[in-house]
Amino acid sequence: MAGDDAPVEDPYAPGELPVLRYAEEILQAVRTNPTTVVIGETGSGKTTQISQILHRASATLMPDSRMGVAITQPRRVAAVSVARRVAHEMGVKIGTLVGYTVRFEDCSSRETRIKYMTDGTLLRECLEDPNLSKYGVIVLDEAHERSLNTDILFGLLKVLVKTRQPALRLVVTSATLESEKFSAYFNDCPVYHVPGRVYPVELAYATEQPKNYAETALETVMDLHCSQGRGDILLFLTGKEEIERTCRRLNERVREMPEDECPDMQVLPLYAALSPELQARVFAPPPAGCRRVVVATNLAETSLTVPGVVFVVDPGFTKQNEYDPTTGMDSLKVTSISAVQARQRAGRAGRTRAGRCFRLYTREHFELDMPTTTVPEIQRTSLVGTVLYLKTLRIEGLDVLDFDFLDKPDVEAMGDALRQLYALGAIDEDGAVTDLGREMSPLPVEPQLARAMLAARRFGCVDEMATVAAMLSVERVYTGNGPPREGEGDGDGDRRGPPPESLCSEHERRMGDHVVLMRTYQAWARGGHRRDFCERHGLSDRGMEFARDVRKQLLGAICVGFCNRLARRLPKHNGFRTLNDNAVLAEVHPSSARPLANEITGLLPEWIVYHELVATTRVFLRNVCAVEAPWVAPVTERLREVDLKRLSGGRVATRKAREEEARRERAKEAERQRIES
Numbered sequence: 001m002a003g004d005d006a007p008v009e010d011p012y013a014p015g016e017l018p019v020l021r022y023a024e025e026i027l028q029a030v031r032t033n034p035t036t037v038v039i040g041e042t043g044s045g046k047t048t049q050i051s052q053i054l055h056r057a058s059a060t061l062m063p064d065s066r067m068g069v070a071i072t073q074p075r076r077v078a079a080v081s082v083a084r085r086v087a088h089e090m091g092v093k094i095g096t097l098v099g100y101t102v103r104f105e106d107c108s109s110r111e112t113r114i115k116y117m118t119d120g121t122l123l124r125e126c127l128e129d130p131n132l133s134k135y136g137v138i139v140l141d142e143a144h145e146r147s148l149n150t151d152i153l154f155g156l157l158k159v160l161v162k163t164r165q166p167a168l169r170l171v172v173t174s175a176t177l178e179s180e181k182f183s184a185y186f187n188d189c190p191v192y193h194v195p196g197r198v199y200p201v202e203l204a205y206a207t208e209q210p211k212n213y214a215e216t217a218l219e220t221v222m223d224l225h226c227s228q229g230r231g232d233i234l235l236f237l238t239g240k241e242e243i244e245r246t247c248r249r250l251n252e253r254v255r256e257m258p259e260d261e262c263p264d265m266q267v268l269p270l271y272a273a274l275s276p277e278l279q280a281r282v283f284a285p286p287p288a289g290c291r292r293v294v295v296a297t298n299l300a301e302t303s304l305t306v307p308g309v310v311f312v313v314d315p316g317f318t319k320q321n322e323y324d325p326t327t328g329m330d331s332l333k334v335t336s337i338s339a340v341q342a343r344q345r346a347g348r349a350g351r352t353r354a355g356r357c358f359r360l361y362t363r364e365h366f367e368l369d370m371p372t373t374t375v376p377e378i379q380r381t382s383l384v385g386t387v388l389y390l391k392t393l394r395i396e397g398l399d400v401l402d403f404d405f406l407d408k409p410d411v412e413a414m415g416d417a418l419r420q421l422y423a424l425g426a427i428d429e430d431g432a433v434t435d436l437g438r439e440m441s442p443l444p445v446e447p448q449l450a451r452a453m454l455a456a457r458r459f460g461c462v463d464e465m466a467t468v469a470a471m472l473s474v475e476r477v478y479t480g481n482g483p484p485r486e487g488e489g490d491g492d493g494d495r496r497g498p499p500p501e502s503l504c505s506e507h508e509r510r511m512g513d514h515v516v517l518m519r520t521y522q523a524w525a526r527g528g529h530r531r532d533f534c535e536r537h538g539l540s541d542r543g544m545e546f547a548r549d550v551r552k553q554l555l556g557a558i559c560v561g562f563c564n565r566l567a568r569r570l571p572k573h574n575g576f577r578t579l580n581d582n583a584v585l586a587e588v589h590p591s592s593a594r595p596l597a598n599e600i601t602g603l604l605p606e607w608i609v610y611h612e613l614v615a616t617t618r619v620f621l622r623n624v625c626a627v628e629a630p631w632v633a634p635v636t637e638r639l640r641e642v643d644l645k646r647l648s649g650g651r652v653a654t655r656k657a658r659e660e661e662a663r664r665e666r667a668k669e670a671e672r673q674r675i676e677s
C-alpha cells in the first residue's frame with residue numbers, strides 16, 4: 001500500500017479536474033450533436049464543471065442570450081449543494097447567475113443562466129412550458145441512478161431535441177453507464193469517456209456473510225481506526241436511524257478506550273434528510289490529528305464526493321423503494337446493492353491515494369448473488385403520478401403504454417396506474433385527462449392526496465386537508481423522544497415514536513392518525529413554529545418545517561387553481577369583495593364563518609378562497625378557507641400582467657369571455673334552483 005503516512009490531500013484542486021482537460025472535445029461534441037453522453041469517474045468534475053464549460057460557450061451554443069443551461073439531479077440535496085459550490089467557484093451570489101430550483105424552494109431569478117434543479121422540477125416546468133424554451137442546453141446528470149423522473153425526461157427530451165433542433169442540446173452525464181444501450185436509445189449519439197485519475201484500491205472480502213452487518217461494520221471501523229495510519233474512513237449504511245445510532249456508538253466506543261490506544265476520531269453522519277449546514281461539514285477538513293469517519297447512505301456513492309477518504313467499509317446494503325402493483329403495497333426495503341454500486345463504493349477509497357475497501361460480504365456473494373445492475377426505479381414503483389403526468393402533457397397521439405422509455409415499466413404497474421386514475425376521476429373511460437385530473441397534476445403531492453385536496457374544497461376544509469396532506473408527506477414526524485407514555489421506559493430515541501399524548505384529546509386520538517397529525521401541526525403552528533416546542537413534544541423539527549413548506553405550496557397551488565374564486569375582506573368589517581373581473585360584494589355564509597374569525601376582533605381573515613358564490617336572500621360565499629397574502633400575490637400579479645398585455649386587442653375577447661361566464665353562472669343558478677325546488 002502506498003505509504004500510510006503520505007499527506008492526504010485532494011489531488012483534484014480546481015483547474016485540475018479531468019473534465020476540464022476535455023472541455024474542448026466535449027464542447028465540440030455538443031455543438032455538432034443533438035445529444036451527447038459524457039461518462040466520467042465520480043469526482044472528475046462532471047456536475048460542477050460541465051455547466052460552466054457550456055455557459056462560457058453560450059454565445060456560440062445558444063441562439064438567444066436569455067437562454068441558459070439546466071442541470072438536473074435526482075437528489076434535492078445534491079442540486080442545492082452543487083449549485084452553491086458552483087456559485088462560489090464563479091464568485092457570484094447564489095440565486096443570481098447561478099441558481100437552483102427544487103421542490104418548495106426556488107433560488108433563481110431572471111439573471112440565472114446556470115440552473116441546478118431536481119429532475120422532478122424540470123418535469124414540472126414542462127407542464128407550463130412543454131418546449132422548455134428557457135434552456136439552450138439541458139444536462140441530465142447522474143443518469144446511472146436511473147431515477148423515475150430522469151427516465152421520463154429521457155423520453156421527453158429525446159423528442160424535444162428533435163423538434164427544437166438546433167436550438168436545444170441534450171447532454172447526459174453519468175458515472176457508470178451501459179454506454180452502448182444509451183447511445184442506441186439516443187439515435188447512436190456519441191459517447192465521451194473522461195478518464196479519471198484513480199489510484200488502485202485493494203479489496204478485502206469477508207470470509208463469511210455477517211449475521212448483523214451494522215454490528216460488523218462498527219467493529220471494522222474501530223479496528224481500522226486503532227490499527228491504521230492516516231486516512232479517513234467512509235462507511236455505507238442504509239438510512240438515517242441506522243446511521244445516527246452507529247455514530248452515537250462510535251463516539252461511545254472511542255470515549256471508553258484508553259487514550260493511548262485510540263487516537264481522536266471525528267464522526268460525521270451524511271444522509272439526505274440532514275440539514276445542509278450539517279452536510280457541508282464533510283467538505284471542510286477535520287481537526288488536526290483527528291481521523292474522520294463519515295457514515296453515509298448511498299448519497300456518498302456518486303452524488304456527493306467526500307474528500308480525503310482512504311478506507312471504505314461496504315456492508316453491501318441499501319434501502320430501496322419497492323411497489324407491488326397487485327397488492328398496491330409500497331415498501332422501503334433494505335436490499336443488496338448491485339455489483340455496479342459495489343464498484344462505485346470501492347472507488348471512493350482511491351481518489352486521494354491508493355486505498356482499501358473492506359467488503360463485509362464474501363467474494364462468492366459478490367460474484368454470484370449480487371444483481372449486476374440496479375433495477376431502474378420505473379420498474380419498481382407506483383406509476384400513478386407518472387401516468388397522470390404524461391397524460392396531462394397532451395402529447396399528440398400518445399399511448400402511455402407505448403411511451404419511448406429506455407426500459408419499459410411493468411405492464412401490470414401501468415394497468416394498476418390507469419385503473420387508479422380512473423377511480424380517482426382523473427381520466428375518463430377513453431383515457432383522456434379530466435378537468436379534475438388537470439387540477440391534480442400540478443399539486444406537489446401524490447395523486448391520491450391531490451384528489452383529497454380537491455374534494456376538500458367542496459366540504460370547506462381545504463386548510464385542514466392541506467395540513468393532513470403535508471404531514472403525510474413527511475417521512476417521520478415523531479422522533480420518539482417526547483414525554484414517555486404509560487407502560488414504557490424513558491424515550492431512548494430508538495423508538496419509532498408514537499404521537500405525543502400532550503397534543504390532542506383522547507377522543508381525537510381515537511378518530512385516527514390523520515386527526516392526530518392535523519392537531520399536532522396546529523399545536524406547533526399556534527406556538528409559532530418553534531424548535532423548542534418540537535423538542536418538548538418529541539417532534540422532528542425538520543419534518544415539521546418540511547410539512548410547513550408542503551402546506552404552503554399546496555395552498556398556493558389551490559390559490560392558483562382558484563384564481564377567480566379569491567375574495568378580499570373590506571377594511572374593518574366582514575364583507576368581502578371577489579377578485580374576479582366583475583367583482584361582487586358578498587358575505588361569508590353563516591355555516592362556515594365562525595371558526596375563521598379572530599377571537600378578539602371578530603374579524604375574518606383578509607383573504608379567502610371560496611368554492612361557491614350563491615345568491616339567496618343575499619350574496620354568500622360558501623365553503624371558504626383562509627389564505628395568506630403572500631400566496632395570493634403571484635395570482636393577482638399574473639392577472640394584472642394579462643390585463644396590461646391585452647389592453648389593445650384583447651378587450652373584445654375578455655368581454656366575450658365574461659359574458660360567456662355570466663351565462664354559465666346563470667344557467668348553473670337556474671339548475672340549482674330547479675334542484676332545490
Ligand code: ADP
Nearest residue numbers: 012042043044045046047048049081085283305
Ligand atoms: P462529478 O460530478 O464528476 O462526480 P463533481 O463536479 O461533483 O464531480 O466534483 C468535482 C470536485 O468538486 C470534487 O473534488 C468534489 O470534492 C468537489 N466538490 C463538489 N461539491 C463540493 C462542495 N459542495 N464543496 C466542496 N467541494 C465540492
Ligand code: MG
Nearest residue numbers: 046047302303
Ligand atoms: Mg456528479
